[in-house]
Amino acid sequence: MNEAGTDPTRESARPRDGRNVDPRLGELLGEGSAQRVRALDGPAAGRDRPAERAWDEPPADALAAPEGPSYYGQPVLKEPVWRWEIPAYFFVGGLAGASAVLGAAASLAGGEGTATLVRRCRLVAAGGAAASAVLLVRDLGRPARFLNMLRVFRPTSPMNMGTWVLTGFGALSGAAALPALVAGPRALERSAGVAAAGSAVLGLPLVGYTGVLLANTAVPVWQATRNTLPVLFAFSGAVSAGALFDLWRTPGPGGEMAHRFGLVAKGAELALSRALHREAAAVPRVERALRRGRGGFLLRTARGLLLASAVVDLLPERTWRRRHAASGALALLGTLALRFGVVAAGRASARDPHATFEPQRAGRGAAELARKEGARPRMPSPPGIDPTGKETAEHGAAP
Amino acid sequence: MQEMGFFTDTTLCIGCKACEVACKQWNQLPDDGFSLTGMSYDNTGALGASTWRHVAFVERTEPLPGQGSPRDGIEAGAGAFAELRPLGQPAPTSLLHDVAPTHLADVPAALGPSQQALGKFSWLMMSDVCKHCERAGCLEACPTGAILRTEFGSVYIQPDVCNGCGYCVSACPFGVVDRREDDGRAWKCTLCYDRLEGGMVPACAKACPTASIQFGPLEDLRERARTRVEQLRSRGVGGAHLYGESAQSQPGTEGLHAFFLLCDRPEVYGLPPDPVVPTAKIVASWRAMATGVLSLAALALGAVLSARRA
Numbered sequence: 001m002n003e004a005g006t007d008p009t010r011e012s013a014r015p016r017d018g019r020n021v022d023p024r025l026g027e028l029l030g031e032g033s034a035q036r037v038r039a040l041d042g043p044a045a046g047r048d049r050p051a052e053r054a055w056d057e058p059p060a061d062a063l064a065a066p067e068g069p070s071y072y073g074q075p076v077l078k079e080p081v082w083r084w085e086i087p088a089y090f091f092v093g094g095l096a097g098a099s100a101v102l103g104a105a106a107s108l109a110g111g112e113g114t115a116t117l118v119r120r121c122r123l124v125a126a127g128g129a130a131a132s133a134v135l136l137v138r139d140l141g142r143p144a145r146f147l148n149m150l151r152v153f154r155p156t157s158p159m160n161m162g163t164w165v166l167t168g169f170g171a172l173s174g175a176a177a178l179p180a181l182v183a184g185p186r187a188l189e190r191s192a193g194v195a196a197a198g199s200a201v202l203g204l205p206l207v208g209y210t211g212v213l214l215a216n217t218a219v220p221v222w223q224a225t226r227n228t229l230p231v232l233f234a235f236s237g238a239v240s241a242g243a244l245f246d247l248w249r250t251p252g253p254g255g256e257m258a259h260r261f262g263l264v265a266k267g268a269e270l271a272l273s274r275a276l277h278r279e280a281a282a283v284p285r286v287e288r289a290l291r292r293g294r295g296g297f298l299l300r301t302a303r304g305l306l307l308a309s310a311v312v313d314l315l316p317e318r319t320w321r322r323r324h325a326a327s328g329a330l331a332l333l334g335t336l337a338l339r340f341g342v343v344a345a346g347r348a349s350a351r352d353p354h355a356t357f358e359p360q361r362a363g364r365g366a367a368e369l370a371r372k373e374g375a376r377p378r379m380p381s382p383p384g385i386d387p388t389g390k391e392t393a394e395h396g397a398a399p
Numbered sequence: 400m401q402e403m404g405f406f407t408d409t410t411l412c413i414g415c416k417a418c419e420v421a422c423k424q425w426n427q428l429p430d431d432g433f434s435l436t437g438m439s440y441d442n443t444g445a446l447g448a449s450t451w452r453h454v455a456f457v458e459r460t461e462p463l464p465g466q467g468s469p470r471d472g473i474e475a476g477a478g479a480f481a482e483l484r485p486l487g488q489p490a491p492t493s494l495l496h497d498v499a500p501t502h503l504a505d506v507p508a509a510l511g512p513s514q515q516a517l518g519k520f521s522w523l524m525m526s527d528v529c530k531h532c533e534r535a536g537c538l539e540a541c542p543t544g545a546i547l548r549t550e551f552g553s554v555y556i557q558p559d560v561c562n563g564c565g566y567c568v569s570a571c572p573f574g575v576v577d578r579r580e581d582d583g584r585a586w587k588c589t590l591c592y593d594r595l596e597g598g599m600v601p602a603c604a605k606a607c608p609t610a611s612i613q614f615g616p617l618e619d620l621r622e623r624a625r626t627r628v629e630q631l632r633s634r635g636v637g638g639a640h641l642y643g644e645s646a647q648s649q650p651g652t653e654g655l656h657a658f659f660l661l662c663d664r665p666e667v668y669g670l671p672p673d674p675v676v677p678t679a680k681i682v683a684s685w686r687a688m689a690t691g692v693l694s695l696a697a698l699a700l701g702a703v704l705s706a707r708r709a
Contacts, residue, residue: 018429018449030427031589034558035449038581040432071455071669072438074445077574081565098695105699109706141563141583145543148562152544156678159566160542204692211691215684216540216677217569223677226684231691238695257706264698350569357666365673366651369680 016040067285068361070353077218077350082343085139089132090210090339093166094237095244096128097206100173102241102261104200106254107193117245117254119180122192124244125199126177129170136166158213165205172199207237214346220356221289221349222342224364225279229342232272238265240335243309246328249321259313259324266310266331273303273338285358286349295345298337305334402552403595404656405528405604406620406644408627409668410636411611412524414454419443419526421606422452425591445669446527448579451588452603453527455668463521463662464635523661525668526603526612529554529575529588530643531656536676537587540570545585552617552656553590561585572651572674590656617656621645624660631660638662642670651675 017037021028070076080086103121106114137146149163176196179189211230214222222229242262250258280287289295309330312323349355359365423430428449436444441456531553538546538554545560546567556567556576563583567576576587591601599605604614613620624641631639639662641648643655651674665672 018432019427020430021427028427030425031591031593032429032449032451032586033427035429035579035584035586036582037429040429069664069667071457071667072441074438074669075574076669076671078568078571078577080569081578081580101695101699102702105703106706108700109703111706114706139564141565141578141580141585142561145560145562148543148545148560149564151560152542154539154542154544156539156681157542157566158681159540159564163542204696205688207695208688208692212681212684212688216681217566218536218572218574218674218677219569223680226680227687230684230688231694234688234691234695238698253706257702260705261698261702264701265695268694268698353666353669356671360671360673360675365671366649366675366679367673369675370650 067354067358070357073353075351076353076356077220079347079350080217080219080343081141083139084340085135087339087343088336089135089139090233090343091240091336092128092135093132093210094207094233094335094339095240096125096132096173097169097203098237098241099128099244100125100169100176100196100199100203101207101238102245102258103176104197105261106257107196109253109257111253113253114257115254116252117250117258118196120245120248120250121241122173122177122196123180124241125169125173125203129166129173132166133170136163158209158216162206162209162213165202165209169199169202169206172196172202204234208234214342217346218356219346219350220283220286220352220359221280222346224283224286224359225276228272228276228279232269232276232338235265235268235272236335236338238262239269239306239331242266243328243331243335246324247332248328249325255324262328262331263310263313266306266313269335269338270303270306270310273299273306283355283359283362283364285352285355289345289349289352289355293344293348295341295343295348298341298344302334302337302341305330305337309334400550402617402656403590403615404531404552404617404620404658405590405601406613406615406624406658406660407526407528408611408613408624408660409523409525410631410639410660410662411609412454412526413609413611414440414456414522414524415608416443416454417606417608418452418603418612419450419454421602422588423449425594425602426451426589446529446575446577446587448577448582448586451528451586455523455525455527457523457525457663457667459521459523459663459667460519461521461663462519463523466521523663523667525659525661526607527668527670528603528657529590530573530652530658531588531590532676533646533653533656534676534679535652536570536572536678537567537576537585539676539678540566542566549590549592551590551592551595553592553595554587555589555592556585556587558584558586570677572671572676620658624658627660636662649674651679 018040099121103118103125106117106121137143140146149160152160154160172195176192176199178184179192208230211233215226215229217223239262242258242265245255245258246262277287277290280290290299309327312327312330315323431443431450436442439456439458443450443453446453535554538548542564543560543562545557547555547557549555561584563578563585565578567585568578576585578585594601600614604612621644624644628639628641639660642659642661642665643649643652644658646654649655661668
């Protein structure tokens with residue numbers, strides 16, 4: 001014990017952890033005593049994220065809303081804590097999965113013309129899987145414990161399922177990419193073919209499950225679009241794969257094949273992004289997050305870029321290669337903006353208390369499940385308030 | 400082991416925050432930095448990684464029987480508090496009775512705007528906590544198995560297993576679980592697992608001076624809560640109802656192990672009116688994914704055919 005510790009006037013010299021437990025008098029044994037404290041307040045403590053908030057509608061908007069009561073316009077839900085790594089992973093993982101699928105298709109088509117595409121697809125799949133793992137580990141609050149994800153096999157957790165899929169996909173796509181990286185015996189190449197087929201099979205859930213991952217949350221806009229999100233993400237992954245090989249100027253029939261694959265997926269993605277709005281619009285307050293703030297801006301940008309890319313694709317056939325490269329770059333940026341837009345919209349949606357209340361009052365909470373099971377929808381409604389949240393005569397006051 | 404839980408009777412809460420302090424102190428949680436929210440008397444704000452009890456202060460522009468200012472009593476005479484008059488007693492026992500000046504009651508003075516507003520005003524206070532849902536969204540979403548159900552029926556996050564993926568934060572329909580950024584892990588109320596093991600009552604319930612927070616076997620609590628609602632309704636608090644006391648009243652969570660007695664819509668307290676565990680709806684989403692990726696496979700096969708023809 002140094003002098004500062006014994007002098008009560010210099011107590012503040014001890015690093016403050018906000019517990020105010022004097023180690024000479026008390027032991028830290030409580031359930032929360034292991035909680036690490038670096039900063040007591042402010043952004044580092046995760047209590048406020050002002051930089052992101054500045055983009056979106058002010059909280060006053062929630063207070064002034066005529067929709068109904070709330071607790072001072074405060075959010076009911078916690079905002080997703082994920083940083084940029086997660087939407088970036090959605091993009092990279094989708095790209096890797098769809099590349100594995102495209103690569104398997106190219107080797108099915110066979111012939112000399114597709115050999116370049118097959119090789120590049122395997123490289124992108126393996127590289128994407130490795131990058132995905134890095135992004136996911138980086139985003140963890142305790143990166144050293146990333147292997148804890150594989151402690152259990154839990155079908156109720158899309159994140160757990162996704163980790164298993166990504167693990168298998170990483171191993172298989174790595175094995176498939178080996179001959180492209182090192183010169184090996186023929187047997188290695190044969191086994192690489194089998195591994196590539198396997199990685200294509202796992203690549204399919206890898207591009208789609210991220211939509212389920214978002215839908216399996218309490219965030220209103222993600223939960224409300226649970227039927228569209230997985231399909232949208234699947235096709236967005238396909239678009240990004242097609243676009244990457246456009247940009248990379250893959251020669252021959254393989255390049256054309258990748259281009260057609262991406263072009264059809266592009267049409268599907270544009271249609272699905274409309275469907276996303278339609279599914280959310282069942283409750284207008286929920287759809288708002290897709291139109292306003294940062295999420296709305298990114299989603300509009302994504303649609304604009306995809307549309308521009310499709311227009312470039314359909315231009316008359318001159319300067320073919322450069323045109324493909326331009327369209328590929330636009331589409332890649334578009335699919336990237338889509339992932340970031342969907343995540344940003346989810347954040348805004350979690351912050352808006354009325355986006356939580358309104359779907360539930362409209363019978364889209366648990367009441368929806370009861371209806372599906374054939375039972376009478378039963379909304380918990382206190383006396384004096386009907387199930388939609390409107391007051392009846394006897395509300396509040398004494399009879 | 401018997402299932403234990405909380406019954407929080409908000410009509411008894413006086414907003415003293417003894418529960419918040421007791422929780423912080425017992426669990427040795429860091430303080431919140433002593434900042435003011437600037438939005439209300441509530442300077443805690445919300446439940447969080449280091450705040451496992453949170454007292455909400457609701458200011459309502461609606462009267463509530465049993466709450467009022469002495470001025471109301473002067474205006475309305477003893478009738479203002481008639482509903483709460485103890486049985487067998489002729490008049491209210493509050494300070495009202497002592498001050499009731501008859502000359503004022505005869506000639507009521509005109510009320511100013513703020514006095515008029517005060518007459519149509521009431522406080523609602525609620526000590527919020529993790530609900531320890533019968534079907535818990537956080538538990539089902541946790542990819543590491545760090546969240547488990549204890550022998551007391553509570554939902555517990557093991558800090559030595561949690562890897563801070565943040566999925567439970569988004570999966571909780573009540574916004575309870577939070578990740579502390581400088582710690583990296585998710586935290587929430589443990590129902591004082593260490594105290595329960597030692598046969599003690601959770602710190603917040605122990606510290607509550609008005610028995611607003613009641614702890615005990617769930618069956619007993621439910622019984623007690625129903626009796627209390629009847630009592631309040633007979634005294635004129637028409638809006639009194641239980642929030643999440645059973646699977647029937649809250650099918651989305653199959654009932655809460657920490658349920659509440661509220662006097663207004665749940666939204667007023669910042670609680671979702673019909674919360675649902677996200678996993679309950681997820682089968683449709685998996686099905687949509689299957690459709691999506693199969694059509695993607697079909698698209699790939701189409702590309703194969705087009706390449707062969709070319």
